[in-house]
Amino acid sequence: xxxxxxxxxxxxxxxxxxxxxxxxxxxxxxxxxxxxxxxxxxxxxxxxxxxxxxxxxxxxxxxxxxxxxxxxxxxxxxxxxxxxxxxxxxxxxxxxxxxxxxxxxxxxxxxxxxxxxxxxxxxxxxxxxxxxxxxxxxxxxxxxxxxxxxxxxxxxxxxxxxxxxxxxxxxxxxxxxxxxxxxxxxxxxxxxxxxxxxxxxxxxxxxxxxxxxxxxxxxxxxxxxxxx
Amino acid sequence: xxxxxxxxxxxxxxxxxxxxxxxxxxxxxxxxxxxxxxxxxxxxxxxxxxxxxxxxxxxxxxxxxxxxxxxxxxxxxxxxxxxxxxxxxxxxxxxxxxxxxxxxxxxxxxxxxxxxxxxxxxxxxxxxxxxxxxxxxxxxxxxxxxxxxxxxxxxxxxxxxxxxxxxxxxxxxxxxxxxxxxxxxxxxxxxxxxxxxxxxxxxxxxxxxxxxxxxxxxxxxxxxxxxxxxxxxxxxxxxxxxxxxxxxxxxxxxxxxxxxxxxxxxxxxxxxxxxxxxxxxxxxxxxxxxxxxxxxxx
Numbered sequence: 001x002x003x004x005x006x007x008x009x010x011x012x013x014x015x016x017x018x019x020x021x022x023x024x025x026x027x028x029x030x031x032x033x034x035x036x037x038x039x040x041x042x043x044x045x046x047x048x049x050x051x052x053x054x055x056x057x058x059x060x061x062x063x064x065x066x067x068x069x070x071x072x073x074x075x076x077x078x079x080x081x082x083x084x085x086x087x088x089x090x091x092x093x094x095x096x097x098x099x100x101x102x103x104x105x106x107x108x109x110x111x112x113x114x115x116x117x118x119x120x121x122x123x124x125x126x127x128x129x130x131x132x133x134x135x136x137x138x139x140x141x142x143x144x145x146x147x148x149x150x151x152x153x154x155x156x157x158x159x160x161x162x163x164x165x166x167x168x169x170x171x172x173x174x175x176x177x178x179x180x181x182x183x184x185x186x187x188x189x190x191x192x193x194x195x196x197x198x199x200x201x202x203x204x205x206x207x208x209x210x211x212x213x214x215x216x217x218x219x220x221x222x223x224x225x226x227x228x
Numbered sequence: 229x230x231x232x233x234x235x236x237x238x239x240x241x242x243x244x245x246x247x248x249x250x251x252x253x254x255x256x257x258x259x260x261x262x263x264x265x266x267x268x269x270x271x272x273x274x275x276x277x278x279x280x281x282x283x284x285x286x287x288x289x290x291x292x293x294x295x296x297x298x299x300x301x302x303x304x305x306x307x308x309x310x311x312x313x314x315x316x317x318x319x320x321x322x323x324x325x326x327x328x329x330x331x332x333x334x335x336x337x338x339x340x341x342x343x344x345x346x347x348x349x350x351x352x353x354x355x356x357x358x359x360x361x362x363x364x365x366x367x368x369x370x371x372x373x374x375x376x377x378x379x380x381x382x383x384x385x386x387x388x389x390x391x392x393x394x395x396x397x398x399x400x401x402x403x404x405x406x407x408x409x410x411x412x413x414x415x416x417x418x419x420x421x422x423x424x425x426x427x428x429x430x431x432x433x434x435x436x437x438x439x440x441x442x443x444x445x446x447x448x449x450x451x452x453x454x455x456x457x458x459x460x461x462x463x464x465x466x467x468x469x470x471x472x473x474x475x476x477x478x479x480x481x482x483x484x485x486x487x488x489x490x491x492x493x494x495x496x497x498x499x500x501x502x503x504x505x506x507x508x509x510x511x512x513x514x515x516x517x518x519x520x521x522x523x524x525x526x
Contacts, residue, residue: 036503037498037499037500037501037503056499058498058499059498075499075513078483093513094514094515096483096485097480115480116480116481116518134480134517135518
């Protein structure tokens with residue numbers, strides 16, 4: 001198994017090795033040690049590979065990920081899994097602001113808390129946060145699912161499009177055009193699958209409340225002027 | 229961007245290492261802002277003595293014969309310790325005002341960076357590594373300190389525009405962000421008699437806190453008022469003689485990471501700044517919440 005010790009190896013050597021992997025075949029697992037808060041660790045992978053990072057990372061870890069499964073055994077700085085296309089990213093600790101921003105696909109699991117702007121402008125990714133999320137999360141979120149086992153901060157889902165938000169705890173406040181919605185059978189089914197994918201077995205989908213777009217701000221209307 | 233760091237020691241045995249630890253933290257943040265750098269360190273409180281950290285564009289001529297000139301102006305027993313472009317003048321605390329007045333007359337180009345019984349401030353244009361070496365910060369001992377590496381936005385890249393800013397005795401502030409109501413506040417503070425030296429927004433924040441504490445508020449209460457009265461982006465780290473505080477604006481887009489152990493409380497713009505601290509592996513590490521005041525006191 002290739003091991004990259006970032007205390008002695010340049011970050012670029014790691015990322016170049018990850019970019020050189022076989023896109024369609026099997027790849028050996030990678031281990032990254034001593035990340036010490038480095039930025040852009042394991043960014044831009046497009047291959048089925050498991051990457052384990054032993055420690056905390058800085059900005060933009062696992063950005064633009066396709067296919068890879070990346071596990072961070074620590075905390076992640078701002079912009080983790082930003083613009084992910086597919087694959088799976090697991091953060092064992094907390095994630096800083098704008099986790100999963102603009103991500104198109106794949107699954108992002110944050111086992112601790114996520115801070116502000118989690119899932120901002122998400123475009124199809126599934127995000128599961130075991131702890132709480134900060135303010136302005138899912139701002140302008142377009143599609144995908146955000147599942148929060150804890151509480152959500154202020155202005156959840158402001159100017160939301162078609163993303164689905166499921167919160168088990170309290171929501172401090174909803175953003176403009178975001179509203180509470182009924183949990184139908186299809187949502188229970190979806191949530192059951194998302195929780196299973198995230199490895200969560202001790203929480204029932206019925207404990208969540210669904211939030212989504214009221215769809216009143218899609219097109220400009222002068223009556224909504226104050227909400228823009 | 230800007231990079232800010234802070235370290236507040238709880239374990240006295242770490243005090244001889246304060247300068248070294250803070251220097252490492254700040255150098256790690258160099259790529260967040262390479263314009264200028266500065267540090268404020270709180271050393272031992274000296275009974276009835278006060279330190280003035282001064283800076284001169286021509287230190288060789290300005291600092292030469294200064295003790296003698298001050299003596300002639302009525303400042304008895306001043307001692308001066310030059311360090312590159314800065315010098316620390318120590319006088320008895322009842323002579324602080326006469327020293328200030330004498331300095332203005334005797335050395336008009338000299339600027340007072342800060343005063344206090346415990347605090348010294350060093351800041352210059354240049355990379356953190358060079359600035360810290362120039363003032364031998366690694367050799368400094370102390371109880372707590374804060375540091376800043378700047379990417380200028382609101383005022384010119386000059387020594388006076390560098391952080392930390394000190395606008396009151398033993399008080400200092402570093403700032404990552406930009407304030408939008410600083411001109412108005414500067415006018416109000418000036419009217420209240422607080423003296424500001426620059427056109428910099430962060431200096432206004434420091435002066436605002438000085439003004440609030442002068443009204444009898446403690447550091448925590450002053451920071452709470454700042455959330456109502458300061459408009460703009462900010463993550464502040466603030467030092468007082470015995471205290472250390474952190475606050476972020478409600479939007480909280482300027483990054484911040486904190487770590488606490490039995491030995492210290494540490495602040496960094498990024499986790500990278502904290503990785504060399506002793507025992508960081510087992511520290512409680514968290515991101516300070518928006519619009520929430522954190523402060524510690526010795």
